[in-house]
Amino acid sequence: AISAVISSVLEAQNLIIICGAGVSVSAGIPDFRSSQGLFTTGALSKDLLDASVWKTSMKASYLCKTLAQMHQECSQASPTPFHLALKMLDEKGGLRRVYTQNIDMLESKSGLSFGVPQTPSPEETLRCIPLHGTLEMLACIKCCYQSPLHLHVSTLATGCLPLCPACEQIEHERKINCKRPRAPGTLIPTVVLYGQTHPAGDHLAQCIAHDANGDHRKVKADVLLVAGTSLKIPGIIAAVHKFAQAVQ
Numbered sequence: 001a002i003s004a005v006i007s008s009v010l011e012a013q014n015l016i017i018i019c020g021a022g023v024s025v026s027a028g029i030p031d032f033r034s035s036q037g038l039f040t041t042g043a044l045s046k047d048l049l050d051a052s053v054w055k056t057s058m059k060a061s062y063l064c065k066t067l068a069q070m071h072q073e074c075s076q077a078s079p080t081p082f083h084l085a086l087k088m089l090d091e092k093g094g095l096r097r098v099y100t101q102n103i104d105m106l107e108s109k110s111g112l113s114f115g116v117p118q119t120p121s122p123e124e125t126l127r128c129i130p131l132h133g134t135l136e137m138l139a140c141i142k143c144c145y146q147s148p149l150h151l152h153v154s155t156l157a158t159g160c161l162p163l164c165p166a167c168e169q170i171e172h173e174r175k176i177n178c179k180r181p182r183a184p185g186t187l188i189p190t191v192v193l194y195g196q197t198h199p200a201g202d203h204l205a206q207c208i209a210h211d212a213n214g215d216h217r218k219v220k221a222d223v224l225l226v227a228g229t230s231l232k233i234p235g236i237i238a239a240v241h242k243f244a245q246a247v248q
Helices: 002-011 021-027 051-055 057-076 081-092 149-157 165-176 201-213 234-247
Strands: 015-019 095-100 128-130 133-140 146-148 187-191 223-227
Touching: 002 081, 002 223, 015 081, 015 234, 021 081, 051 057, 057 133, 057 149, 081 095, 095 201, 133 149, 146 149, 201 234, 223 234
Parallel strands: 015 095, 015 223, 095 128
Antiparallel strands: 133 146, 133 187
16 A cells, blocks of 8 residues: 555656644654644643734743744754655656645755745745744734744743834834834744634635646646644645545
């Protein structure tokens, strides 16, 4: 059975891969639902990954510390044999797209082109799309300012969200002009939490439809590989169903 799967993957012309936390465990990054996962051991609870977490100071503080630790683990981790196989498949020419639920960016470290679609039809060279964001950046909750997360790890590790410097500059100018003070925004990690709309959700949905159903050349997905995920998130389940229907 395994040899048949390997043959199908190697012979695919438009391979779609959907992967989850399980593919990064051997790199030293824990998953969520296995016997040693973060949810199972109690190191992290699902309610801490809800979009409302930033409204509760105690929960937000704990998540800040957790994400600072995760960032350190991800920064130190190296691609696993699975991630290196993704790059091999890309170089071979049969890989259409990798959709990853992971925020560790190991796909990027393996050499895959990586990013969130900014247009309805991302370039063919954009091989890996992170469905849940990454730990690469922080973004202000009030304005469009973004900053690399690694510059703020020490602040997050104390359980605090850094203040937005752009908002602080605006507030300074308002003070000079004797205007009513307003609280500056805070910077939060660009990870997509439960109950949160993906900032590029519309483009992502169109990309999935494009990959599943084909383009003007009528080229569509011919093999689907799902790895390292327990398929507990509705959006991921829907994507798997769409691709499964396409390859039948």
